[in-house]
Amino acid sequence: MGKEIYESLIQKVDSELLKEKMLRRKELLEKHKLYTEVYGPQSEEFNQVILENNKPRYYKKVYEDVTDQELERLESLVQISLGESTVETNSVRFRGAEVLGIIYGFFSLVIGVFSLASGAIGIGLLVIFFGVSIGVGLLTISHMIRQLNIIINNLNNRDKNI
Structure with missing residues (x-):
């Protein structure tokens, strides 16, 4: 009985940590507006339109193509470019x-x-x-x-x- 409760608590904590990680990932993706250019008719999937020279260009959000490491690296580069972070060279900050x-x-x-x-x-x-x-x-x-x-x-x- 005690082992089952312990395992259910571990699963609950793991699911909460995974949920927080996915929310953080979604926030970063939304913040950096990671899109890919798509030519074609506007649809629910391709709903971001930009008019350029009166020609519509649609953008699709690309979530699954960006790894967590790439996303964290992008965040650190943006912070460095905005002066909000440290300058990092060979792990010396x-x-x-x-x-x-x-x-x-x-x-x-x-x-x-x-x-x-x-x-x-x-x-x-x-x-x-x-x-x-x-x-x-x-x-x-x-x-x-x-x-x-x-x-x-x-x-x-x-x-x-x-």
């Missing part, structure tokens, strides 16, 4: 504040070294100290924001699963 901190710290270090080389020791040391300090501060703040976003996402996902 840089956010705007991190890039700014690296650039600022590097140029401050270069300016400080040149100041030291030209004999302005006090100014050179100050530029190096403040430049590197501000650069490290920007990196730290960006890292803290990233960790906070991870915590918030985990809490939201936990609340959805309850």
Whole structure:
């Protein structure tokens, strides 16, 4: 008796997870308006019409041809192009504040070294100290924001699963 209840609960949870996954997939497909061009008469299946040079062109939604990986990749590319996401290179992610901190710290270090080389020791040391300090501060703040976003996402996902 207990095993049957346990198996039915597992099936219920699996079906709910599958339902959520399919809803997410449908939202992404609708959001990105994935259509294929079809020439022919308008019908229930081909109901998206665009008039171009007074010639109708019909579009059909293509759901089954897009894999989940392609859809997630498309979503990440759209977010990157809109500036809503991170720039990803070989699994190393840089956010705007991190890039700014690296650039600022590097140029401050270069300016400080040149100041030291030209004999302005006090100014050179100050530029190096403040430049590197501000650069490290920007990196730290960006890292803290990233960790906070991870915590918030985990809490939201936990609340959805309850």
